[in-house]
Amino acid sequence: MHRLRVLILKEWEELAKIKMVIYGALFLPLLMGGLAGFMVWQGQGLPPEAQAALFNTALMYFLILPVMIPVTLAVYSIVGEKEQGTLEPLLATPLTDWELFVGKAVVAVLPSVGLTWTVFALFLAAAHVMLGGIPSGVLTLPWLLSITVLSPLLAVFGVLVSMLVSSRTSDPRAAYQFSGLAVVPTLVPLIVYSVQMTAVNLLLVILEGGILVLLNAVLLFLAVRLFRREEILTRWK
Amino acid sequence: MIRTEGLTRRFGDRLAVDGLTLEVREGEILGLLGPNGAGKTTTVRMLACLLAPTGGRAWVGGHEVGKEASAIRSTVGILTESPGFYKRLTLERNMRYFAELYGVPDPRSAVQRYLERLGLWDRRTDAVATLSKGLRQRLALARALVHEPKVLFLDEPTAGLDPESARDVRRFIAELADERRTILLCTHNLTEAEELCNRIAVLRTRLIALDRPAALKRRMSGSRVTVELGNPRPEFARDLGLPCVRAAELAGPTLQVEVADPERDVPALVRRLVELGAEIRAVARDERSLEDVYLELVGGNDAPA
Structure with missing residues (x-):
């Protein structure tokens, strides 16, 4: 745990000094939050059912956010070490593969979830002001669970896929591109919601949560198993 | 302190290190000489548990390579060929990070000790990006030492440095040997090898020669x-x-x-x-220089000495 904490604190300190990463991480939540707010703002004066429908659609942005924010951070996690030439000294320390992966994942997941929740809270406050209150029947238990439980799980999924790609590709540009594609499967439940193939309900949220927990466990296991110190050292130029 | 028995590493069809058998005693500086691609860095990486051997066995500080990786990593300090740093962070922060990862009990004083020893304490709050190559190399040495390793692997420690910086680094390596640290020094600089090393191993995938510099010169003279x-x-x-x-x-x-x-x-x-x-x-x-000896050894002779 000590080494994990050391790694996480150093990573955040370093990321905080990279302006592009800060701006990149802030841009998306502000954009999505703004779009969600704009949708709700358009619903002013509409019947409550129509307002609720717009509100529901706006809420989906907050499930996309935690997947998309951490991709850049996560891809940079391994590729960045290699690019700076710090990976070999780092791998020469007693840090285990698990500590390296979990540490790097936490570094990307926590800010993403934190930003998502912050923007979500700001959105709710803005909606309250614009509509004079939140439409009844919108902020249900399934939706609140989606935001509080599914968001972190989706963030972990996005991060693990990105890191898996990051550690298996030899070219940083390829890592970014593949990681972007890897996010696509996480959007499936959102598509299901948005085309109203089914309504958001507790069973569905629990089912998705369960699947994500399993997927994340498998991905973490795979990421550590497939992380080859020597391939990274000898193949990456 | 370091022992290898038939240590071998293949990359696909390519043999990088072939049956290396040698022993480095405590407090000794062993120079690893050889042309590019001779297997010097691969040997160091195997001994530092960064690469797994595909054959043979090795022990570092009494721990077997491949079986006690964590113990070996705590025992050794490594200066890589192109040492990288977190350039946006300060010298002190870079050092403290590695000290903490190695579990140094009092990281701050360990960092201060080595930054002072390497003449970098006054620059401790500067970002690494502002350092010259020579100062970065000194910082890399400080990083390799911050956890007080008994064994040091130094891969081309003076490569690309100006003569003054190279001399400073060589002086520091000599001081380390006085502290009874065991050092494996990979270098292309034959003067440096002759000046610093107790013994020299000439490698070209296989071990071609292993002896004291004077004995090597005598043998080939x-x-x-x-x-x-x-x-x-x-x-x-x-x-x-x-x-x-x-x-x-x-x-x-x-x-x-x-x-x-x-x-x-x-x-x-x-x-x-x-x-x-x-x-x-x-x-x-008619005494030959180490350079003559080296060139003759790597140029033609394939038989291990």
Whole structure:
């Protein structure tokens, strides 16, 4: 745990000094939050059912956010070490593969979830002001669970896929591109919601949560198993 | 402190290190010499548990490579060929990060100790990006030492440095040897190897030679002795009459004598020349430089010594 904490604190300190990463991480939540707010703002004066429908659609942005924010951070996690030439000294320390992966994942997941929740809270406050209150029947238990439980799980999924790609590709540009594609499967439940193939309900949220927990466990296991110190050292130029 | 037995590493069809067997004693500096691609870095990486051997066995500080990786990583310090840093972070933060990862009990004082030793304490709050290459190399040495390793792997520690920085680094390495640290030094710089190393291993995938620098030079040196004379006369070459002399030739004031074993035969040769009335001004053995020896070893000889 000590080494994990050391790694996480150093990573955040370093990321905080990279302006592009800060701006990149802030841009998306502000954009999505703004779009969600704009949708709700358009619903002013509409019947409550129509307002609720717009509100529901706006809420989906907050499930996309935690997947998309951490991709850049996560891809940079391994590729960045290699690019700076710090990976070999780092791998020469007693840090285990698990500590390296979990540490790097936490570094990307926590800010993403934190930003998502912050923007979500700001959105709710803005909606309250614009509509004079939140439409009844919108902020249900399934939706609140989606935001509080599914968001972190989706963030972990996005991060693990990105890191898996990051550690298996030899070219940083390829890592970014593949990681972007890897996010696509996480959007499936959102598509299901948005085309109203089914309504958001507790069973569905629990089912998705369960699947994500399993997927994340498998991905973490795979990421550590497939992380080859020597391939990274000898193949990456 | 370091022992390898038939240590081997393959990358697909390519053999990078072939059956390396050697031993490095505590407090010894062993120089690993060899051309690019000879397997020096691969050897270091195997011993530092960064690469797994595909054959043979090795022990570092009593721990077996491949079985006790964590213990070995805590025991060794490594200076990589191109040492990287978190350039946006300060020198002190970079050092403290590694000290903490190695579990140093008091990271702050360990960092201060080595930054001061390497003359970097005044720059501790600067970002690494602002350092020159020479200062970065010093910082890399400080990082390799911050957890007080007994064994150090130094891969090209003076490569690309200006002569002054290189001299500083060499002085520091010599100090480390005085502290009884065991050092494996990979270098292309033969003067550096001769100056610092107790023994030299010449590697070209296989171990070609392993000996003290002086012994290597002696082994490869010729059997010719050059005598500078104040009164050169033909009989000095003709009438030597010593069984150890194979040939003698006078060219101007210089007498070139081929003997069986220069170290043993030079005193007898000098005595005989004095008996013949020669005024000897200088005697020199035809000693080869380490560079000559190295080039001959890596250039043709495939047989391990």
